[in-house]
Amino acid sequence: MILLHLVLLLGPGGRHHGDNQGASVAGHQTVMLDLIGVELLCLMAASAALRIARTSTPQLNPHH
Template identity: 90%
Template sequence: MILIHLVLLLGPGGGHHDGNRGASVAGHQTAMLDLIGVELLCLVAASAALRIARTSTPQLNPHH
């Protein structure tokens, strides 16, 4: 999702609506950057949760 929103932000017209220019485009770009930031925070939180769950679960070692 991050890559999709980044492509939409950097693509022609700066977003979904090519006809809109001026303040609306700047507001749309800011909203897209905010959305990408939220998606990155979700990615970091999910990664941390998986790492914590993996380290707190005892690993069974059949060789010992």
């Protein structure tokens, strides 16, 4: 999703999902950058949660 929103932000016109409601390009870019930031935070939180879960669960088969 981050990549998709970055491509849409940097693409022609910087429009998101065909939005033609007259929003200013600068305002739209700010919203898109905020959205990318939220997506990055979600990615980091999910990565940390998976790492914590992996290190806190005991190995069921220690021979592998």
